[in-house]
Amino acid sequence: MDQPILRFRDVGYRFSDGFWGIRRVNLDLHRGELLLLAGPNGAGKTLLMRHANGLARPTEGEVLYCGENPGKAAGKIRYRIGLVFQHPEEQIIEDSVAAEIAFGPENLGIRGDKLKSLVESNLELFGLTKLADRHPMSLSGGERRRLALASVLAMEPEILLLDEPFMELDYPGVQSLLSILLQLHAEGQGICIITHDVGKVLAHGDRVALMKNGTVSVSGKPAEIVDQLEEHGVRNPCRGDIPLEQATWR
Ligand SMILES: Nc1ncnc2c1ncn2[C@@H]1O[C@H](COP(=O)(O)OP(=O)(O)OP(=O)(O)O)[C@@H](O)[C@H]1O
Ligand SMILES: [Mg+2]
Secondary structure, eight states: OOOSSSSEEEEEEEEETTEEEEEEEEEETTTOOOEEEEOOTTSSSSHHHHHTTSSOSSSEEEETTTTTTTTTTHHHHHHHEEEEOOOOGOOOOSHHHHHHHHHHHHTTTOOOHHHHHHHHHHHTEEEEEEEESOOOGGOOHHHHHHHHHHHTTTTSSSSEEETTTTTTOHHHHHHHHHHHHHHHHHHOOEEEEEOOOOGGGGGOOOOEEETTEEEEEEEEHHHHHGGGGGTTOOOOOTTTGHHHHHHHHO
């Protein structure tokens, strides 16, 4: 396999109160891979993700993006790693849906027709065209989640990291998000989905990493780890001999 695009090596983060939110995390993300990161509340999933693009700096160990440290080369690398936060309102800046999608690519120096087409195609992909002029804060939770994803994808990141992307989405919302993500993955997009709701997507994962108490304790193909889900606080969707292929909401 080629060099991992994102690599966590013995990463640990200690809060000011002395608590280690994550510790000794070793995890690689390969180009074009669909990785699922699962684990119970408080396991350290969000904190780990914040290390991916330098939003958090490790207290110990290192994070490498194609061999470079995103903390040190933040400006250059950050936009190559697209983070969609667990709470999308944390990343909304602009006062209209269209402007929000344009914000990232504009910052990367994209202008004119290319910018217009990126905005239009992402509005369309996420069913937001009719809402283009609305204030992002007036959107429903699910619409806002789609907007957050659209605005990150408009930057054409190398890796897309999604923190609990299915939260607040209704059944058709999950289905449509899943089909977009699977389509992107089929086109070669690297994706990491953080979720404790693995039953919605397990069938499609190339690999699953399971976290517990601040560390990644298991990783492997879905079939290899499925029996260890429940000891990591995650419901096993294949309980009762349900085949792995059915662990999807597509
Ligand atoms: N400022 C802080 N000081 C001390 N501990 C903190 C602080 N912020 C977060 N933590 C702790 O860090 C741990 C990891 O939190 P994190 O948000 O990464 O969990 P998570 O796996 O994303 O959980 P969830 O599924 O609930 O989103 C938790 O135990 C949390 O209480
Ligand atoms: Mg979290």
